[in-house]
Amino acid sequence: MVRAVAGLDRGQGLSVARVEFRSVTKVFGDETTAVDALDLDVPDGELMVLVGPSGCGKSTALRMVAGLEHPTAGVIEIAGRDVAGLSPAARDIAMVFQSYALYPHMTVRKNLAFPLQRRRMAKADVARRVADVAEMLELTELLGRRPAQLSGGQRQRVAMGRALIREPVAFLLDEPLSNLDAKLRAELRAELKRLHARLETTMIFVTHDQVEAMTLGDRIAVMDRGRLQQVGTPEDIYRRPRNVFVARFVGSPPMNLLPGPAAGREPGTVVGIRPELLRPAAELPGGITVDVVAEVVEPLGSDVFVHGVTDGGDAIVARLAGNASVAPGERLSLAAPAGEVHVFDEVGGERIE
Amino acid sequence: MRTLPFNPRHLVLLPLAAVMLVPLVWMLVTSIETLPETRHFPPTLIPAGIHWQNYPDALDAAPFGRFFANSFIVTGAAVIGNLVLCSLAGYAFARMRFFGRDITFIALLATLMVPFQVTMIPTFLIVQHLGLVDSLGALIAPNLVTPFGIFLLRQFFRTLPIELEEAARIDGCSRLGVLFRIVLPLSMPALATLGIVTFLWTWNDFLWPLIVISSTNQSTVQIGLASFQGAHQTNWSLLMAGNVMALAPMLLVFIFAQRWFVQSLASTGVKG
Numbered sequence: 001m002v003r004a005v006a007g008l009d010r011g012q013g014l015s016v017a018r019v020e021f022r023s024v025t026k027v028f029g030d031e032t033t034a035v036d037a038l039d040l041d042v043p044d045g046e047l048m049v050l051v052g053p054s055g056c057g058k059s060t061a062l063r064m065v066a067g068l069e070h071p072t073a074g075v076i077e078i079a080g081r082d083v084a085g086l087s088p089a090a091r092d093i094a095m096v097f098q099s100y101a102l103y104p105h106m107t108v109r110k111n112l113a114f115p116l117q118r119r120r121m122a123k124a125d126v127a128r129r130v131a132d133v134a135e136m137l138e139l140t141e142l143l144g145r146r147p148a149q150l151s152g153g154q155r156q157r158v159a160m161g162r163a164l165i166r167e168p169v170a171f172l173l174d175e176p177l178s179n180l181d182a183k184l185r186a187e188l189r190a191e192l193k194r195l196h197a198r199l200e201t202t203m204i205f206v207t208h209d210q211v212e213a214m215t216l217g218d219r220i221a222v223m224d225r226g227r228l229q230q231v232g233t234p235e236d237i238y239r240r241p242r243n244v245f246v247a248r249f250v251g252s253p254p255m256n257l258l259p260g261p262a263a264g265r266e267p268g269t270v271v272g273i274r275p276e277l278l279r280p281a282a283e284l285p286g287g288i289t290v291d292v293v294a295e296v297v298e299p300l301g302s303d304v305f306v307h308g309v310t311d312g313g314d315a316i317v318a319r320l321a322g323n324a325s326v327a328p329g330e331r332l333s334l335a336a337p338a339g340e341v342h343v344f345d346e347v348g349g350e351r352i353e
Numbered sequence: 354m355r356t357l358p359f360n361p362r363h364l365v366l367l368p369l370a371a372v373m374l375v376p377l378v379w380m381l382v383t384s385i386e387t388l389p390e391t392r393h394f395p396p397t398l399i400p401a402g403i404h405w406q407n408y409p410d411a412l413d414a415a416p417f418g419r420f421f422a423n424s425f426i427v428t429g430a431a432v433i434g435n436l437v438l439c440s441l442a443g444y445a446f447a448r449m450r451f452f453g454r455d456i457t458f459i460a461l462l463a464t465l466m467v468p469f470q471v472t473m474i475p476t477f478l479i480v481q482h483l484g485l486v487d488s489l490g491a492l493i494a495p496n497l498v499t500p501f502g503i504f505l506l507r508q509f510f511r512t513l514p515i516e517l518e519e520a521a522r523i524d525g526c527s528r529l530g531v532l533f534r535i536v537l538p539l540s541m542p543a544l545a546t547l548g549i550v551t552f553l554w555t556w557n558d559f560l561w562p563l564i565v566i567s568s569t570n571q572s573t574v575q576i577g578l579a580s581f582q583g584a585h586q587t588n589w590s591l592l593m594a595g596n597v598m599a600l601a602p603m604l605l606v607f608i609f610a611q612r613w614f615v616q617s618l619a620s621t622g623v624k625g
Contacts, residue, residue, distance in 0.1 A: 068519050089525040101516035105538045118525030162524070 016044045016201045017079035017092075017169035019065060024074035026060050034060040036226035037074070042170075045200045047193075049217035051207055052249070057226040058206045062172050065204065066095050079169060089118070094163035098175040100155045102147035108134075108158050109143040115166045133165045153184045160195075170202040177212065189215060210250050214238070222246050240342075244349035247272045247342055253305060253317040255342070262312045263288050265343060269352060272342035275305070278318035278334040287335030292316055294330045308332070380600075384408070384593035391589040407594040411581075414591060417598070419570055420577040424556060425602075427492040427573060431555040432548050434497030439547060440540075442498065443506030444532050448518065458507070461500045469560070477564060491565040492573065496555055502547050509543035510536055545613030552606050556599075574599045 019042040026035040035057040042048040050058035063069040067088035075082050083091050102111050116126045134140045137157045177185045207213055213220045214234045222229040230242040241247035247255045253275050260269035281289045292308035306318045306326050318334055343352045383391055387404050390397040446458050476495050485491040521535045559575040566572055581592035
């Protein structure tokens, strides 16, 4: 869907910037700490995803980069420059909102042209850029329409276009896909990824959806209750979650957590086993075995999800091969490779091994 | 349920509409009657002939051209003043954070409860101090901005999605730019309402001009019309002819702005 358009590729005048958070804290109304001492470095051209449950501070962090909120403490730098005193306009960033925030009284053409006109760009240049961006995002036919006359996906593309057209040093995206249906979301996710690959510009993408985070991010920053839990590549986060929160948050179905003794470990630990690591014990001699009574069986074709209960009463999910035949009520002995389970401290939830 | 060929609510609304129209029709009828006809009892509802002469006579009875011009100047200034100043104040109250904002706003609302008769004398003293007594300035200055207008626009501005304003700030607008390029264009229904209401209030205002204006050439239409009503006798046909002429601008304004006006009342209930 993304087509090549002269002038919008990297290396043709498009500058990018590093975005850094240094011990950034935001407290609202002296009580709620939305963001707690956040240290995060988003290098040039990276697509960083901030992910976490609602209220984890990810949107607040993004809004502080945009200049829509001001940090209570700490420093935010864009391209090496402290932006504390800069208005949103002066930061040379663009933002896409969850609601798209298209100006309802303007046509698509005027929406796209608006940021350029505010920067007093010459009329002919504005027209050319609008035409380029419209072509790239397949909006040319829609230029005369008002936002109310567009579908959700079209509105989303206009919002992207309005951000792109300025060629900002960084893009901030606040849950830009969450108002779309699942199919369109997947399409636009891929489109966004292609766009990022082509522009090679810095993007910070906020979402509550861990699948979106895993599929999009060069790196992911997982946040919870204002605190940064872990930063890393999707693979890092998945393979070596730093604590129980990250372990449970990333992955679908979520990681199984069992008390240490139930999985052959010492007391005071929690053992985490990814559902896809579990296999019938017969296939995996020497693994960590768990006996389970199957309760719900969900055949998905390629896989079968088995939801069950261990003898200790812990809920467990196993993702078995599509040809596995399990009946509800059946007793299974499942096993996971000993080297691939995660062990956490029961008290703090931190990773032990 | 069987559908009626009309909305059943019309059964109530139509008689009510008729009741509303009676005074208007009576005024129109009286304005084309001869003086004896207006004094007849029971009232003459269908005059013997159309006596157009009342209209030129009414205009000749006093310098109505001057009165209309004065009324238009005063009303126009009040409408423009309210639209501009209430927008600025309303936006500040709606969206900006400053020390004492809520207290100030509550104080402003409280002034809505104070009847004009209470503030009439202090207002007069202020106007006198400014040296504006018996000039159009005395009619314009106190009406340039109203608490009602600030309240109305503030409430409307708060219903607009804040993301639009944030997006505009990122796109390069100043606070005033956001107000003029985003907020006000989206507030046309509220602005139209405020414009109409201010027009009606100012155009129809009688008491304040009566207090503050004494010369004929500074009078407004409403003062001029009062001159037809003497202590001992009233020339009803001339008065009604004058009234019809004084009413015309209001009707025109309403018809012209009705689309916005109705929309603003409708949009208060339904989220668009």
